[in-house]
Amino acid sequence: MREKLIIIGASGHGKVIADIAMRMNIWKIIAFLDDNESIKSIMGLDVIGSSEDVSKHLDSCDIIVGIGNNSIREKIQLRLETLGASIPVLVHPKTVIGEQVKIGSGTVIMAGAVVNCCTTIGRGCIINTGTTIDHDNMIEDFVHLSPGVHLAGTVKVGKGSWLGVGSLVSNNLNITSDCKVGAGAVVVKDLTEPGTYVGVPVRRV
Ligand SMILES: CC(C)(COP(=O)(O)OP(=O)(O)OC[C@H]1O[C@@H](n2cnc3c(N)ncnc32)[C@H](O)[C@@H]1OP(=O)(O)O)[C@@H](O)C(=O)NCCC(=O)NCCS
Structure with missing residues (x-):
């Protein structure tokens, strides 16, 4: 340092x-x-x-x-x-980071975020204000989780994906690389193709 x-x-x-x-x-x-x-x-x-x-x-x-x-x-x-x-790595003092969480260089974790145990976050990610990432997630490099995103347990988010403000991802799902998930969207199935997804549940646009 x-x-x-x-x-x-x-x-x-x-x-x-x-x-x-x-x-x-x-x-x-x-x-x-x-x-x-x-x-x-x-x-x-x-x-x-x-x-x-x-x-x-x-x-x-x-x-x-x-x-x-x-x-x-x-x-x-x-x-x-x-x-x-x-x-x-920058982590706002008002965050909760669980045991065995790994965070890559260049990643920033903002106020009010919670990262639960055994989650790995790659390099150059943004974990934005008030976002929660539950246990055993795998967030690959250069992902942005916007304010108020909630990921349930054992979610994988592929490299370069961007999840919009207030979006939710149910447990045990994979979001592939280079996806955009719209504000307020709810993901209940794997997103296997790069692209833009919006709505509840999400549809590709
Ligand atoms: C998903 C998103 C990236 C799409 O942007 P875009 O590619 O410019 O798409 P458009 O605005 O042209 O919208 C395409 C269609 O999806 C719809 N749509 C866009 N965003 C939507 C959303 N969040 N929820 C539901 N529908 C949405 C539009 O109404 C439009 O529908 P139509 O074709 O029936 O008119 C953007 O709308 C969004 O939600 N961005 C998130 C912003 C954010 O979280 N910022 C935080 C920064 S920290």
């Missing part, structure tokens, strides 16, 4: 990450990189350059990608990994 944290991306998701980082109280300095040169400061934190400047900070800073879009976040994190960056 280094004394300084750089967040790549100073929009909504980046700001929530900054808020979590401040509450974790382990970095002396928190700053952003953002490609919008007109932004100089956010939440009292400096924007110290663009994403192209990241290599200047590799040796001295922890670096996390604060971009909500799964494929963009993946692309940037993979580049950081290639460069040998130190990529932390």
Whole structure:
């Protein structure tokens, strides 16, 4: 763990990450990189350059990608990994994390989330506000579970999938990679094809 944290991306998701980082109280300095040169400061934190400047900070800073879009976040994190960056896990202090939970680098877990025992969460995931993930889940890399998602026990969510706000997944189900599940949707069967699914129960659109 280094004394300084750089967040790549100073929009909504980046700001929530900054808020979590401040509450974790382990970095002396928190700053952003953002490609919008007109932004100089956010939440009292400096924007110290663009994403192209990241290599200047590799040796001295922890670096996390604060971009909500799964494929963009993946692309940037993979580049950081290639460069040998130190990529932390951020967990808001007001979460409940069970026994034998594994969390990959670059993953962010937001306020009010509950991750129950024996669940594995991959790299670069977003476990958003108030989401619950029950026991024995497998969340693959670069997944986003939006605010208020609830996954029952033994659910698998494939790489890069995005579950919309308030969606529910019943127990023992697999959601394949690159699915989008709409806001408020209820998944009661495996989703075996990548695509967009909405409704109660979900249908593919
Ligand atoms: C599912 C979703 C990704 C689809 O977006 P899209 O590809 O732009 O699709 P469209 O808005 O064109 O909608 C396609 C159809 O699905 C319906 N639909 C879209 N989202 C729906 C939802 N959540 N529940 C039910 N129906 C939905 C639309 O009414 C439309 O139906 P129609 O063809 O009969 O008119 C989006 O609607 C959604 O729910 N996003 C989640 C947002 C979210 O959770 N954000 C949190 C960020 S932290």
